[in-house]
Amino acid sequence: MSFVPGLFHWLCLSTILFSIGLYGVMTRRNAVGVLMSVELLLNSAAMNFLIFNHFAAKPFIDGAVMALFIIAVAAAEAVVAMALFVAIFRSRKTVDVTQIDTLKG
Amino acid sequence: MNELANNALANSFAFNNAWLIPALPFFSFLLVGLFIRPYSEKLAGIVATLSVSTSAALSLWLAFDYFSAFPAGAEHPALVSWSFQWLRYNEYLVVNVGTLIDSLSILLMVVVTFVSSLVHLYSIGYMKGEDGYGRYFTYLNLFTFSMLGLVVAPNILQTYIFWELVGVSSFLLIGFYYTKPSAVAASKKAFIVTRFADLFFLVGILLIAVVGYNLMSLFGVPNGLPENVSAFDFAFITNSGVSTMMNNFGILTPALILIFIGAAGKSALFPLHIWLPDAMEGPTPVSALIHAATMVVAGVYLVARLFVTFAASESALLVAAYLGAFTCIFAAIIACTQNDIKRVLAYSTLSQIGYMMFALGVASATETLGYTASLFHLFTHAFFKALLFLGAGAVIHSVHTNNIWNMGGLAKKMPITNITFLIATLAISGVWPFAGFFSKDEIIAAAFGNHHYVIFAIGLLVAGITAFYMFRIYIVTFLGKARSEAVDHAHEAPMTMTIPLMILAALTAVVGFIHFGDYVSVASIITGDATGHAEGGFPIWIPALLSGLTGIGIAWFMYGGEKDRATAVTEKLGVIYRVICAKFYIDEIYQFITHKIIIRFISTPIAWFDKRIVDGGVDLTGWLTRRSGATLSHLQTGQTQTYAAWLINGVIAVVVIIWLYAS
Amino acid sequence: MNPAELTHTIVFYGLALVSIVAALLVVTVKRIFRAAVALATVLVCGAGFYILLDYDFIAGIQLLVYVGGIVILIVFAVMLTSSLEDTEIRPSKSRKALGIISSLGFLATALIAFQSTSFPLSAPTPEQPSDVALEIGRKLLGYGSDGYVLPFEIISLLLLSAVIGAIVVARNPLKKSSDLSGQSEQSDGSAT
Numbered sequence: 001m002s003f004v005p006g007l008f009h010w011l012c013l014s015t016i017l018f019s020i021g022l023y024g025v026m027t028r029r030n031a032v033g034v035l036m037s038v039e040l041l042l043n044s045a046a047m048n049f050l051i052f053n054h055f056a057a058k059p060f061i062d063g064a065v066m067a068l069f070i071i072a073v074a075a076a077e078a079v080v081a082m083a084l085f086v087a088i089f090r091s092r093k094t095v096d097v098t099q100i101d102t103l104k105g
Numbered sequence: 106m107n108e109l110a111n112n113a114l115a116n117s118f119a120f121n122n123a124w125l126i127p128a129l130p131f132f133s134f135l136l137v138g139l140f141i142r143p144y145s146e147k148l149a150g151i152v153a154t155l156s157v158s159t160s161a162a163l164s165l166w167l168a169f170d171y172f173s174a175f176p177a178g179a180e181h182p183a184l185v186s187w188s189f190q191w192l193r194y195n196e197y198l199v200v201n202v203g204t205l206i207d208s209l210s211i212l213l214m215v216v217v218t219f220v221s222s223l224v225h226l227y228s229i230g231y232m233k234g235e236d237g238y239g240r241y242f243t244y245l246n247l248f249t250f251s252m253l254g255l256v257v258a259p260n261i262l263q264t265y266i267f268w269e270l271v272g273v274s275s276f277l278l279i280g281f282y283y284t285k286p287s288a289v290a291a292s293k294k295a296f297i298v299t300r301f302a303d304l305f306f307l308v309g310i311l312l313i314a315v316v317g318y319n320l321m322s323l324f325g326v327p328n329g330l331p332e333n334v335s336a337f338d339f340a341f342i343t344n345s346g347v348s349t350m351m352n353n354f355g356i357l358t359p360a361l362i363l364i365f366i367g368a369a370g371k372s373a374l375f376p377l378h379i380w381l382p383d384a385m386e387g388p389t390p391v392s393a394l395i396h397a398a399t400m401v402v403a404g405v406y407l408v409a410r411l412f413v414t415f416a417a418s419e420s421a422l423l424v425a426a427y428l429g430a431f432t433c434i435f436a437a438i439i440a441c442t443q444n445d446i447k448r449v450l451a452y453s454t455l456s457q458i459g460y461m462m463f464a465l466g467v468a469s470a471t472e473t474l475g476y477t478a479s480l481f482h483l484f485t486h487a488f489f490k491a492l493l494f495l496g497a498g499a500v501i502h503s504v505h506t507n508n509i510w511n512m513g514g515l516a517k518k519m520p521i522t523n524i525t526f527l528i529a530t531l532a533i534s535g536v537w538p539f540a541g542f543f544s545k546d547e548i549i550a551a552a553f554g555n556h557h558y559v560i561f562a563i564g565l566l567v568a569g570i571t572a573f574y575m576f577r578i579y580i581v582t583f584l585g586k587a588r589s590e591a592v593d594h595a596h597e598a599p600m601t602m603t604i605p606l607m608i609l610a611a612l613t614a615v616v617g618f619i620h621f622g623d624y625v626s627v628a629s630i631i632t633g634d635a636t637g638h639a640e641g642g643f644p645i646w647i648p649a650l651l652s653g654l655t656g657i658g659i660a661w662f663m664y665g666g667e668k669d670r671a672t673a674v675t676e677k678l679g680v681i682y683r684v685i686c687a688k689f690y691i692d693e694i695y696q697f698i699t700h701k702i703i704i705r706f707i708s709t710p711i712a713w714f715d716k717r718i719v720d721g722g723v724d725l726t727g728w729l730t731r732r733s734g735a736t737l738s739h740l741q742t743g744q745t746q747t748y749a750a751w752l753i754n755g756v757i758a759v760v761v762i763i764w765l766y767a768s
Numbered sequence: 769m770n771p772a773e774l775t776h777t778i779v780f781y782g783l784a785l786v787s788i789v790a791a792l793l794v795v796t797v798k799r800i801f802r803a804a805v806a807l808a809t810v811l812v813c814g815a816g817f818y819i820l821l822d823y824d825f826i827a828g829i830q831l832l833v834y835v836g837g838i839v840i841l842i843v844f845a846v847m848l849t850s851s852l853e854d855t856e857i858r859p860s861k862s863r864k865a866l867g868i869i870s871s872l873g874f875l876a877t878a879l880i881a882f883q884s885t886s887f888p889l890s891a892p893t894p895e896q897p898s899d900v901a902l903e904i905g906r907k908l909l910g911y912g913s914d915g916y917v918l919p920f921e922i923i924s925l926l927l928l929s930a931v932i933g934a935i936v937v938a939r940n941p942l943k944k945s946s947d948l949s950g951q952s953e954q955s956d957g958s959a960t
Contacts, residue, residue: 004773005780007889011882013784013817017791017810019875022753024795026746026867027859032845034746036794036807039838043814046830054821058890061900065907065916067826071833072923076930078838082845083934089849096857101743746863753870757877 010051017044031095046070119167123204127253134246142239153242154225161218183207197321199335205259208625213256216487221249223605228390230601248274252399260337279387291383298380302370309363348417361421372404375432385447389498396454405461416470426466433459437570442686445507464548478547481621485540489532492609496526499598509581511589518595525610534572535653543617572656580664787813798855825901
C-alpha cells in the first residue's frame, strides 16, 4: 500500500476526526464542549464531500457547494446553540449536560 | 280451506288485530314500568289490570269469531292473522314474528288472559301496602305478555324467545321479595333449572331447523305448504310428510327428546321439578299465575303444538307418557306429607301437569283422545288451580302463616273463601259435576283406550291420592277447631280478592260441560275424523269417581274426627314417611351431585384452570409489561449523551446486520 | 515520487497529525477555553487540507466563517457560561468506556466499509474548472437542473431564522414574568 495519500487515506483521516468528535459528543460534560465536538463532526463531513468531489467527480464542483452549505448550517447551529446555552445557564446556573436530565423516564 | 269462513273472519276485528292480545300487556308493561309507577302506585295496578282485562275481552271475542266461522265439530285451520319478517338467514330459514290463530292458541289465549286478569284484580287487594306494588304489576304485565307471545307464536323460534322471556319474568316474580334470601335462592333455582332445560330445547330447535333446511333445499317445499314456508314454522315442522322424512333420517326422535327436555323443565316434570315447590317464595297470586295458567303449562302447550310431529316418533311420545305418569304419582305422594298449604298445592300442580303430559303421551296419530283430554285438563285445571291458589292466598293473607296446622276452623270466619275453595277441591278431586271430573275422566279413559294399562292404573290411583291430600288440607284448614291465635283475628278478604274467587268458582262448576273435543282436537289434521273417543267398553267414570271418593273418605277418616288418627299412621309408616316428607331427598341428591361431584371434580378444576392458567396468563402479560416497562424506563436516563451512544451503537448494529445478510 | 508529490504527502501527514492531536485535545482537555483553541487549530488544519485538495476558495470560506465566526462565537459562549479558569469535571468511567467503544466501533465499521468498497474514481488528472469560485457562484444561483438556487434561498432563510431565534431564546425575559420565573429559577437552581 502506497503512502501517497489517495482516497482511502483521506477517508481515514476524516473518519478518525469524525470518531473523535463522536467520542466528544458522548463524553463531554460541558455543553459548549459538546457543541465543539459537533463542530468536529460537521467539519469532517464537509471534508468528506470535498474528498469525494476531488477523487471521484473532478470536473464538477457540487461537493464544494455542499461543503459551503454545511459551513452555513454549522454557523446557524452554533448561533442557536449558543443562545440556548445562555438561556439554560441563566435558569440553571450550569451547562453540565449530565445534570440536564428532565427527559428522564 | 273454507272460503266462506275466511270471509267471515276477514271482517273480524278481533281476528285482524289479534296481535293486540299480547301487545296490550306489553304496552302496559312499558307504560306502567316507565311512566306510571314512579308517580302513582295505585294507578299502576289499575292500568295493568285494565290492559290485561282488555286482552281477555279481545281473546274471548276472537274465540267467538273463530268458532262462529268454524263451528264445533268442523275443521279448525291454523291461520296466521298478522306477521312480519324479523330475521332472514336464507330462503328456507326465515323467522317471522306473528300471531298464529288456531283452536289451541285460542284456548291458551283465553285461559292465560282470563286467569291473568283475575290474578291482576286479586293482586290489587292482596298486594295492598306492600313495598314495590308498582314493580309487582310491571312484572305481572311482562309475564303475561311473554306467555301470550309464546302461545301465539307461528314458528318455534318465536316460541323459544318468549319461552326465555317467561323464564326471565318468572325469575323476577319469584324473587319479588328480593330482600329475603330464600326468595332469592328460589328465583335463582327456578331460572337456572329451566335455563338448563332450555339449552336442550335450543339444540333441538337447531337440529330440526338444520335438517328441515337441508330437506327443503334437496327436495323443495313439501306438498300442501306455501312456497314461503320456513324451516322454523310450525306449519313445516308439524307437516306429517316432513316428520316422516325426518324420522327416516333418524333425527326426529333425538330432536324431539331434546325439545321435550325443554318442555319438561318449564313444566317441572321429574327430575327437573325441583324449582317449582321453591317458587312458592313469590307472592301467592304469582304462584297462582305461574302454576295455573302460564309457565308450567307452557311445556304441555309445546308438546301439544308439536303433537303431530311427536306422533310420528313413538319413542318420544312414550318418554312423555312415562315421565308424565311418574311425575304424577311421585308428586302426589309427596303432597300428602307437606304441611305448607302452598307447597301441597305446588306438588298437586306437578301431579296434574303429569296428568296432562301422560295424556298427550298415550295419544297416538290414530287415537287422539288423549290430546283433547290433555288440553281439556289444562283448561279446567287452569281455573280450579288458580282458584285454589287464590283461596290459599286469601287464607294466608288473613292468618299470616303458610302452615296448615296453624289454621283450622276458618270456614266460619271466611265463608266465601271456604265455599270457593271447597268447589275447587271437589273439582280437583274429580267429583261430579265440577270441571275436574270431566277432564280427568277423559284422560283416564284415553289411557285405558290406548291400552296403556300401567298408566291407566297410575292415573286411577293418583285420582284417589289427589282427593286424599286435597281434602286433607281442606279439612285441616277450614274445619275443626282453631289451632292458633291468628285464626281468631282472621276475617274475610276484601272485594277485589273475593270477586275473582267467585268468578273462578262459577267457571269451575260449569266449564266441564263444554263438549271440548268438538273445539280442540287434533283428529282433523291426521284422519279427518273428529270422533277419537275410545270408551273402552264400560263407563270409565265409575272407577275414577270411586277412587276420588275413597280418597275423600280416607281423608275424612284420618283428619275429620276428633281423634288424631294421622299421627298413628305416620308412626307406623316410619322411615317411609320420613323419606316422603323429605320429598324423596331429591333436593339433597342434587345438592350432593352438584356440590360433591360437579363442583369438586369439574367446577373446581375448571375454576383453578381459569384462575391460574387463563387469568394467570392474562396477569402474566400485564405483569411482564409493567415489569419490563419499569425496567426499561431506567434506560430513559434523561442523559442525551447516553442516547447518542445508543444511536451510534444502533447504527453500527444495523450496518453489521446488513453485512451479515448481504454476504 | 516527484518533489511535488513528496511535498504533498509530507504536508498531508503533518497536517493530519496536528489535526488529530488537536481534535483529541478538543474532546479531552479540562479547560473549555483551551478546547476552543484546539478546535480553532483543527479548523485551520482543515483549511490546509482543502488547499491540498485544490479547493482554495472553500479553504478561505473555512477560515473566514469557521475560524473567524464560529470559533469566536464558541469563545463567547464559553465566556458567558463559565469563567476562563473553570475546569470540567471528568466524565464517569462507564461513560468514557461507552464513548470509546462506540466511537472505535464506528471507526472500525466505517473503515471496513471503505476498504471493501470500490469507488468509481475519476481520471487521474482531469481538468479542474479554471475558476472554482466563479463556478460555485454560477451553481449557487443557477436555475437549471444543476442549479442550487432553491437550497441557497432556504439556507438564507435558515440563517435568518437562526439569528432571530437565537435573539428570542437568549434575550432577557420580560420584566413581569422575570419576577415569577426568577423565583422558580431560584428554586430550580437550589434543587440541582
